[in-house]
Amino acid sequence: MTSAEMSASVQLADRALWAKGGAISYLMQQGIENPQCLSLAAGFVDASTLPVDLVRNATDRLLAENIRGRAFLQYGTTGGAERARRAVLEHFATQEGKAVADLGVDLSRVILTNGSQQFLSLVAQVLLNPGDICLVAAPTYFVFLGTIAGVGAKAITVETDTNGMRPDALDAKLDELDAVGLGDRVKLIYLVSNFENPSGYVLAAERRERIVEIAKRRSTSHRIHVLEDSAYRELRYEGDDPPSVWGCDPDGEHVIYTQTFSKSFSPGLRVGFGIAPTELVAPIASRKGNEDFGSAHLNQHIIASVLADGSYYEHVNEVCESYRRKRDAMVAAAREYFSDIDGVSWVEPRGGLYVWMTLPEHFDTSFDSRLFEIATQKELVMYVPGELCYGGEPAERPRNHMRLSYGVLSPDEITEGIRRLANAIRSL
Ligand SMILES: Cc1ncc(COP(=O)(O)O)c(C=O)c1O
Structure with missing residues (x-):
């Protein structure tokens, strides 16, 4: 091989150039590398609530007998172990307030x-093909x-208010895209239905119905799917669970549903699930087959075990209790330290892990802003710049918001973090 050939440059595939996972990796890394910096940024869950005993007990039981234990340490199947899928479907039915038999969901549609x-x-x-469009809330x-x-x-944004994505704005956006010949490129509407990350908004019940109705009505040249991401469904501290978006689509053709055990139980187990319309099951399974031909088999059985013996539900109650206290600490600290700063407002969430804060428009919260520098270098507190949470063109994204998480820190640290953040803002 000649030296010219040896030094030839790497030619990355388009997909590698499109990939933009840098921000989350950077923030997670920062949280780990700078323990002296109070991180209101990390979406990590509260370490003190992680279910070590429950997972140890479940694992002990699963591995108690050699032959049975070996099966759990073996490869599983691409869509997930049948026992675990069944347990997950029962869990989903419980949340929907229905019996499994009344859901009309074949087990093959549940993918772990x-x-x-x-x-x-x-x-x-x-x-989504390159150039296709996914409509999203602002922020998301x-x-x-x-x-x-x-x-x-x-990702094209649809106007959003404190009740979530506005159906009238969704219809208007679809008209707008039709008018410029892009209507056919819309394939997906993405909704974080409960306690949206980052805003804490809950999509209002009547909007859920209307958005599904719009997706169906506008599915003329092809089906427009709604992707309901209910990651925070179980982290509710007040009020009732509105019917899912999924439940507004009794035929099960338009709404794709996903939920996770990360926030309610353990993100380290990496177990989430989706319920797909029948026609998407095989394509999703084929893609997953290309990636990993099955998620961690033992972990699926751990989840199945704690769901079956009910210890999962006791744990979720404890977790919610702990997050409620932290949410209260953050809201109380925001009232104490931010009330006298003109033009600052925040959303007081009834669940989830985040407080969405808005600063006056002339403030810039982005990674390269003076505020981010002062907050992280001088005051030693970190937040997620709100700009990251908007679709659309970079120049059009608002830069005066912050996502503040109360997931990781203790109530006292949260109060201190908010005090430091207020100092950083005042210093500008
Ligand atoms: C809205 C939302 N969806 C999905 C996820 C993915 O979580 P996981 O992959 O741990 O299930 C997260 C994680 O923060 C989230 O906030």
Whole structure:
């Protein structure tokens, strides 16, 4: 081989150039590398609530006998172990307030994935071609925005208020896209239905119905799917669970549902699940087969075990109790330290892990802003710049928001973090 050939440059595939997973990796890394910096950024769950005993007991039981134990340490199947899928479907039915038999969901439609993030990614891969469009709330889950970009598709924002994505704005956006010849490129509407990451908004019940109705009505040249991501469904601290978006589609053809055991139980197990319309099951399974031909088999059985013996539900109650206290600490600290700063407002969430804060428009919260520098270098507190959570063109994204998480820190640390953040803002 000549030296010229040896130094030839790497030619990455388009997909590698489209991939934008950098922000989440950077923030997670920062949280781990700078323990002195109070991280209101990390979406990690509260370490003190992680179910070590429950997982140890479940694992001991699973591995108690050699022959049975070996089966759990063997490869599983691409869609997930039947026992675990059944347990997950029962869990889903309980949340829907129905018996499994009344859901009308064949077990083959339940797919267990490596966290719900993998399910989101599989859906993006099987439905979105480069140039296709996914309509999203503003703001929305920034990692999924990266996933959409990663398949070469576009995330276009739909006007959103404190009750979530506005159906009238969705219809108007579809008209707008039709008018410029892009209507046919819309394949997906992505909704984080409960306690949206980052805004904490819950999509209002009547909007759920209307959005499904719009997706059906506008499915003329091809089916427009609605992807309901209910990652925070179980982290509710007040009020009732509205009917799922999935439940507004009794035929089960338009709404794709995903949920995770990361927030309610353990993100380290990486178990999430999706319920797909029948026609998407085989394409999703084929893609997953290309990636990993099955998520961690033992972990699926751990989840199945704690669901079956009910210890999961006791744990979720404890977790919610702990997060409720942390949410209260963050809201109380925001009232104490931010009330006298003009033009600052925040959403007080009834569940989930985040407080969405808005600063006056002339404030810039982005990674390269003065505020981010002062917060992280001088005051030693970290937040997620709100700009990351918007689709659309970079120049059009608002830069005056922050996502603040109360997941990881203790109530006292949360109070201190908010005090430091207020100092950083005041210093500007
Ligand atoms: C809205 C939302 N969806 C999905 C996920 C993915 O979580 P996991 O892959 O751990 O299930 C997250 C994680 O933060 C999230 O906030």
